[in-house]
Amino acid sequence: MSPDAPARAPLRIAGFVPFSTVDRPGRLVATAFTQGCPWRCTYCHNPSLIDPRRRPGATWSEVLELLRKRRSLLDGLVISGGEPTLQPGLADACRDVRDLGLEVGVHSGGPWPTRLARVLPLVDWVGLDIKAVPDRYELVTGAAPSGRAAWESARLVVESGVDHEIRTTVDPTVHTREDVLAIGARLTALGVRRWVLQEARPDGARAGWVRRLDRRRLSDVLREDDLPGVERRVGV
Template identity: 55%
Template sequence: MPVVPEPRIGGLSPLSTCDWPGQLVATIFCQGCPWSCRYCHNPHLIPADRAGDIPWRDVLAFLERRRGLLDGVVFSGGEPTLQVGLVDAIAVVRDLGFRVGLHTGGPYPDRLSGLLPRLDWVGFDMKAPFADYARITGVPGSGERARASLGMLLDSGVDLEVRTTVHPALLSTADLAGMAESLGILGVRRFVIQCFRPQGCADDELATLPSALDGEAIGGIMARFPEGYIRVG
């Protein structure tokens, strides 16, 4: 039987109330991402060839001590679906009695498809209008991969939050309105606007540009979503 590589872990948050809204979770930050979004506040997690900072055995030892104290575990990143051993890692976490959430941008639809039966919740990061993804991710064709992944998520029935990080220098109100219309047609109920956070952002120019949002305009856009809201911080 082939040996499955352990996931490379770039960080561990022992307690979070915002990474899976409504749940008390630990968040595992996986190392590596195929995209390089300018607003990323975890740029140290982007290099896929960088070794993880925390051994997987230490993560499991920590989770063993938190059994019965946490509602679940979120695999975040970076991009967790980059990890070849993610399916097995999720299985181990579920065997410990935890519900499992996933943060993903959807760059690997085929891998995501295999994970869906094992997930309780997904936070899907929509970067831009699908036709304009490369402007944010730096990778041609990334929008088509994200579109396919979102379609799978919606068909699966897994509890889903679609969220978009917004900096006015990258996404206009018109961009957001178009995205909201597309998501509404697809049947998305929970669309969340995340305000840009300069902390940790490696793009010095973006971090110093005005990032305040037009609250009135965005409020009008979000009104079409029964569970939509703006997340600050």
Template identity: 45%
Template sequence: MKPPATDAASARIGGLTPFSSCDWPGKLCAVVFLSGCPWRCGYCHNPHLLRRGNGETRWPDILRWLQSRVGLLDGVVFSGGEPLQEPALPALLEQTRALGFATGLHSGGAYPQRLQQALQLLDWVGLDIKTGFDAYPALTGLPRSGEQARQSLQLLLQNNSQFECRSTIHPRWHDEAQLAELARRLAAQGVRDYHWQQLRPPPSSALAATPPGWPAPALLEEIAPLFQHFSYREH
């Protein structure tokens, strides 16, 4: 079998957000979406990026555009899909950094070994913690997914990386007792920057919208002191 291409021009680009102030806290960045993900979470916000395909946007075009944004953007975040599935990610990061941009990553932690290889090229990581690690298989459809996510979190902690953990939450997948237990476990492991994000069901989804007042304000007040930075992001 022919090995996957690792040159930047071969990257499967799924889209580009030219300007974002919410994908990397405190920074104005561009977001490059890479297609492909091994997991099949029932509430995925970007289902069109699950399969690796060739989008209309090519990396050489993005690179030329980034050259015109030097001095105007703080950094570039690579998202997905699962960006660590892209074999060319290290080359993308190297070329981005060569322009003077800081580099960030949004990941579910599905490939801890690839994350370890990429850490030296990353300034910040947003790690999705979907649920308790033992409950991952029911959500992702893969038996070892919880262990992969756990290993990725340990890598970030051990390397003193700049990162945040965030959990996209909904009553269908999480009750308040589970959320509280998850937060306590993450705090005990050393996570200091943690955020809950409201799941926004796509129009085609059978999931109901998150009910008003969920999660309870009292729960938010209970969890907040466990972390240096904690929030519930409703939008």
């Protein structure tokens, strides 16, 4: 780096998975998990990633070196979280991955639409979580207002033309059947091309929420014939 070049913001990496077939559908990717998230979602199964002050588990340089060694085996890298758009170094990290000839995917909850908009030209795919209709977002995230930001992020993703998948994790302690159908109607009106329903998992979640969940499943919220054609991911 030139002495006159601006200092790069670090990407705080909590962990790294060298091979994944689930973090970006249809691709073999590595996944880097960033540290820090502004929300406290009811069903969060990795709460250790929430605190941005927690000591990172790896450096970005270490991640890049692993990618260099494996790039002939991989389609790309997915940057997940936590919440990647919390990281000031996200755009530079996306450029680094593309410089290796790999595709870039980003998982986001969309809490900062402006930040997400800055990286959309640098990514090949976005997995965006939409958690509720706007006025019920706080019931899932514990943060108000969070729904307006997330839905603005969804609009930006759709209008960008970037390949995407919108995911909704159905929490039986919060969501009703009517809630999920309303999310679907709103996403359809927005022009979303791919929407996936995910089953909330008790693994790693907070004990109080697991007790409230009481083993309820996605099938306890939606009927089998609801939302035909929408993929349901259960037991993963």
